[in-house]
Amino acid sequence: MTTATAPASGPATQGRGPGLGNLMLSEWTKIRSVRSTVWSLAILVVLTLVFTALFMEMGIANWDKTDASQRAEMRLDPTGTILGSGILLSQLAVCVLGVMAIASEYSTGMIRASLLAVPRRVPVLAAKGTVFALLVLAVGELTAFGSFFIGAPILHGKAPVAIGDPGVLRAVVGCGLYLALLGLFALAVGAIIRHTAASITVVIGFVLVITPMAGLLPGSVGEHVHAWLPTQAGFMITQQHSRAGDVLGPWQGLGVLALWTAVLLAVAAVQLRRRDA
Amino acid sequence: MIEAKNLTKRYGDKTAVNDLSFTVEPGRVTGFLGPNGAGKSTTMRLLLGLDRPDAGQATVNGVPYRELARPLRVVGALLEARAVHTGRSAYDHLLCLAQTQGIGRRRVEEVIEQVGLASVARKRAGGFSLGMGQRLGIAAALLGDPAALVLDEPVNGLDPEGILWIRNLMKSLAAEGRAVFVSSHLMNEMAVTADHLIVIGRGRLVADCSTEEFIERSTQRSVLVRTPDGAQLAELLRGKGATVTTTDEGDLDVTGLEAPRIAELAAADGLVLHELSTRRGSLEDAFMELTKDAVEYDAGVPATGGTK
Numbered sequence: 001m002t003t004a005t006a007p008a009s010g011p012a013t014q015g016r017g018p019g020l021g022n023l024m025l026s027e028w029t030k031i032r033s034v035r036s037t038v039w040s041l042a043i044l045v046v047l048t049l050v051f052t053a054l055f056m057e058m059g060i061a062n063w064d065k066t067d068a069s070q071r072a073e074m075r076l077d078p079t080g081t082i083l084g085s086g087i088l089l090s091q092l093a094v095c096v097l098g099v100m101a102i103a104s105e106y107s108t109g110m111i112r113a114s115l116l117a118v119p120r121r122v123p124v125l126a127a128k129g130t131v132f133a134l135l136v137l138a139v140g141e142l143t144a145f146g147s148f149f150i151g152a153p154i155l156h157g158k159a160p161v162a163i164g165d166p167g168v169l170r171a172v173v174g175c176g177l178y179l180a181l182l183g184l185f186a187l188a189v190g191a192i193i194r195h196t197a198a199s200i201t202v203v204i205g206f207v208l209v210i211t212p213m214a215g216l217l218p219g220s221v222g223e224h225v226h227a228w229l230p231t232q233a234g235f236m237i238t239q240q241h242s243r244a245g246d247v248l249g250p251w252q253g254l255g256v257l258a259l260w261t262a263v264l265l266a267v268a269a270v271q272l273r274r275r276d277a
Numbered sequence: 278m279i280e281a282k283n284l285t286k287r288y289g290d291k292t293a294v295n296d297l298s299f300t301v302e303p304g305r306v307t308g309f310l311g312p313n314g315a316g317k318s319t320t321m322r323l324l325l326g327l328d329r330p331d332a333g334q335a336t337v338n339g340v341p342y343r344e345l346a347r348p349l350r351v352v353g354a355l356l357e358a359r360a361v362h363t364g365r366s367a368y369d370h371l372l373c374l375a376q377t378q379g380i381g382r383r384r385v386e387e388v389i390e391q392v393g394l395a396s397v398a399r400k401r402a403g404g405f406s407l408g409m410g411q412r413l414g415i416a417a418a419l420l421g422d423p424a425a426l427v428l429d430e431p432v433n434g435l436d437p438e439g440i441l442w443i444r445n446l447m448k449s450l451a452a453e454g455r456a457v458f459v460s461s462h463l464m465n466e467m468a469v470t471a472d473h474l475i476v477i478g479r480g481r482l483v484a485d486c487s488t489e490e491f492i493e494r495s496t497q498r499s500v501l502v503r504t505p506d507g508a509q510l511a512e513l514l515r516g517k518g519a520t521v522t523t524t525d526e527g528d529l530d531v532t533g534l535e536a537p538r539i540a541e542l543a544a545a546d547g548l549v550l551h552e553l554s555t556r557r558g559s560l561e562d563a564f565m566e567l568t569k570d571a572v573e574y575d576a577g578v579p580a581t582g583g584t585k
Contacts, residue, residue: 018347018377026376033369034362104362112327112360113370113417117377119326119343276328 023118023127031131034104037097041135044093045143048086052147055085056154063158071158078161079171079240082151083144087175087238090143091231094136094179095203098186101132103196115277122269125191129184129265136183140176148172167240167250174237174254181257185230188264192271207231223247230260278303278456279352279425283333284323286316286480293319295480296333301458303424306451308471308488309460312568316480317460318357321429324458325354337425347378353418357429357460359410360417363403367394367413370402371420378421388416393442407434415443425456432466444470464564468492478568495563500536502529503552510548517542528552 031037059066059074059081066074074081102125105111118124148168152161163169186203193199206229214226226232227247236246236253248256279301286294294316301307311317322328324335326342334341337352345351361370371385389398392412397405402413411434418426428447432440447470451457461467467474467488474491476484484491501524504510511521511529519533531539536555543550 026373029373034364108362109360110362116354117349117374
């Protein structure tokens with residue numbers, strides 16, 4: 001011990017805890033210091049851009065063989081077409097990373113060290129959620145703009161679109177917002193369930209299984225249930241134009257996803273405070 | 278100073294910690310002894326705010342751990358179970374903890390140096406041996422230069438050199454005026470490290486006294502006497518207030534009289550002695566005996582020496 005005397009512990013015992021800035025710095029260190037996370041994000045960006053280019057090239061190559069309704073759809077909403085192909089991939093990666101951001105703390109025992117440092121607990125979740133969401137937002141915007149500027153020139157001959165067209169910028173920016181919110185949604189599920197595999201199963205099941213299945217529900221009730229599911233609702237923001245019969249508008253849809261996320265985060269916060277670590 | 282007041286914790290219908298009260302004073306190493314499953318780790322988790330007690334309260338400097346503003350600067354803790362992300366380097370692990378308390382990078386490097394992990398600080402903690410993991414845990418505990426330390430089985434997995442290192446570290450931390458609270462299920466380890474002992478069995482307090490007092494109290498000294506005049510000597514010694522039993526080999530096992538006195542008495546009566554040796558019961562045996570019967574003690578034996 002370099003300090004020879006035991007410290008008086010007055011100010012450390014009482015008063016305000018460390019600020020959210022300190023905790024966010026700590027959470028940033030946690031994220032950037034696990035190599036698998038950094039690699040996953042880098043691979044996500046590259047793969048999304050590659051897949052977007054690939055899908056657009058395929059769409060153009062098969063243009064004459066595609067049926068009329070699909071061609072009409074691409075012409076009506078080229079932005080949605082461009083973003084949609086990459087998002088299928090990136091949203092899965094974001095779900096996994098969101099779960100891992102918190103569940104890996106439980107699986108490795110790191111959570112105990114984290115909570116010893118911040119025994120009020122909820123600030124840990126707040127800082128982690130903020131840092132992770134900001135990171136995914138940055139990566140999401142990067143891939144969204146990247147995808148658009150790769151995809152638009154490829155589609156140009158058949159379905160021309162420019163960033164200045166109505167609804168386009170909103171859809172591209174919204175794509176990053178969608179991914180950030182989805183990441184938080186996954187993080188909240190991970191915080192509630194605490195087990196990596198189970199949490200990933202639940203989140204992916206929601207995105208890949210429950211949401212498409214709900215689309216098969218008959219009648220107007222089924223239509224509403226489907227539209228209000230988190231990913232279906234959030235996805236609306238990536239469309240250039242609303243379709244006839246859309247239950248939710250783009251921002252309304254994103255709002256619904258935000259609401260799901262907020263509720264789950266609130267549940268996670270209450271659980272974190274109450275449960276033994 | 279760490280204080281537990283009537284701590285109780287139940288898991289389902291099993292009571293892990295039962296109405297436990299004690300104080301850990303600064304300036305000395307307080308050993309927390311009990312067999313595996315006695316409730317030591319649970320008690321420490323209650324002290325550290327990781328688990329909530331069903332009754333009672335634990336405080337550090339009068340404040341519950343959960344209300345400490347910068348806890349790592351008040352209490353340093355080493356938990357029994359690993360609390361490190363396996364994918365993170367030792368340096369980054371300590372750095373992310375330090376950042377929550379506004380502790381700088383220099384201090385991180387200092388504690389890494391202090392626990393002897395400098396050469397592996399940038400390696401993933403997942404590849405660490407048990408001993409290296411313990412050293413990393415100690416580094417985390419020392420990070421905030423805290424006035425109190427809570428160490429759960431710190432010598433686990435350490436080689437003899439490591440055990441000696443931690444023993445000396447704990448003693449020097451206490452000598453600096455810190456409160457050091459260290460758990461172990463090894464009586465002999467505590468006998469050489471701790472100044473004070475808090476012993477629990479099945480979640481209940483069995484003893485709270487100085488280590489010397491505990492050793493004195495729990496190990497009975499007896500004198501083995503080998504003599505051809507067993508019956509006469511036994512009668513003589515009983516007359517002087519000793520308790521004498523005859524072993525299977527026909528030797529006498531005497532308690533209540535010291536060896537020199539026995540020799541004098543025998544000599545005075547002209548009795549022949551072939552052997553006279555003082556025996557001391559093993560501390561480990563005494564401890565096992567004491568904690569095994571913890572339930573029988575709970576109604577009676579009051580904790581001595583502790584603060585109420």
